[in-house]
Amino acid sequence: MGFTHLNENGRAHMVEVGDKNDTKRTAIAKGKIKMKKGTIKKIKEGVIKKGDVLSVAQIGGIMGAKKTSDIIPMCHNIPITGANIKFNILDDCIEIEAEVKTVGKTGVEMEALNAVSITALTIYDMCKSVDKDMIISDIMLIKKTGGKSGTYLRGNKMAKKGKVVAVNISEKKGVPKKSIEEGFFKEGHGLVGDAHAGKWHRQVSLLGVESVEKMKKLGIKGLCSGKFAENLTTEGIYLHELSVGTKLKIGETIQEISQIGKECHSGCAIAKEVGKCIMPKEGIFTRVIKGGKIKVGDTIEVLEDKK
Incomplete structure (x- = not known):
């Protein structure tokens, strides 16, 4: 076995990288x-x-x-x-x-x-x-x-693949969402029947259970899927470590990340109810570019990371 940081005489040297591309x-x-x-x-x-x-x-x-x-x-x-x-x-x-x-x-x-x-x-x-x-x-x-x-x-396969642990919906903005078994996500619109869906860049919101666990460790009680008004609660992917433009295959859909985090509005209903909102820091938002059903347990796969 050859050692990259030793020369032909077995002495330390700095690896030559001049032939590599920038x-x-x-x-x-x-x-x-x-x-x-x-x-x-x-x-x-x-x-x-x-x-x-x-x-x-x-x-x-x-x-x-x-x-x-x-x-x-x-x-x-x-x-x-x-x-x-x-x-x-x-x-x-x-x-x-x-x-x-x-x-x-x-x-x-x-x-x-x-x-x-x-x-x-x-x-x-x-x-x-x-x-x-x-x-x-x-x-x-x-x-x-x-x-x-x-x-x-970090986590390799786990970081590139995850799963849906909850699908959440609400008829009004600014309130926690209720979990449903499955939902239909319309191309260019979002989750049908959800107040946040529409012809704009934040059609679907996603938050990892890993982020929710951080809030639980702070002592915030009563947390569950949808409490932070996310449409999809996920597991296994560091969502906020991805980048705008990254494509995700979620269930039957393909979605493109349009925003990482958001501005936290002072006194928002979510923060008042749960004590602190993690969505502004670790939530992500997507556009639906291929519609279809998403149900609990569906696989999430990172198709292309733009970062």
Whole structure:
């Protein structure tokens, strides 16, 4: 077996990538830092003595992505075209997501992973005076695109295929939907009989049970399919990790993602009823480009990911 990072003399060397084609490449990594609830509260209130924790950590993460080749042996110095850090603040931890982009001959997986790591370490450094028990964990690559190997999604087959766990409908907007066994989704319209259907770009709404579980962990009671006004409750695909233009085969239908997330209107009925709405962040919306029936248990397949 040959080792790619050793030369003919068995010594370390940097792999030659000059013959590879330049392609658009992205990488998304995630991780989290667990801490005391009191520390979370201080971060939210902006009373940590060192300053604005998340602003500093965000800058640190981006710098980490840019400096990856300085600290990872044999890692190429890659011209990064974009880097972004996002936070999800929960009761006892802060989830971190880093997305890094480039146009080049090799990928930016290490840059995304390093960005998450440095972001978490910066949070620790900013808060260690009040909480030395913080734990950094679950740093992982979620997705990469571009290059010879193409698209990778964590979970592989599971990430490309899922299933429908509920079909939901309502006659009015702004209210939770009721579950039905099956529905007919009309081309260019959406679920027949649903208030959100029509000739516009958000004909069908989808939300994963994985997102609903996040809300349950926050202590929100009484959650079930349709509570967030989604037409389809799904399982097995990270919906919000896909991109606009991606085509999905769902039951007899083919749908195209038209929007990821949405603006959360202040005081909306859904948020008032369930306490907090996850749809604005992790819900997706589609147009129906081939109509047909969808029933509980139907397969969802990612036909083409545009990202």
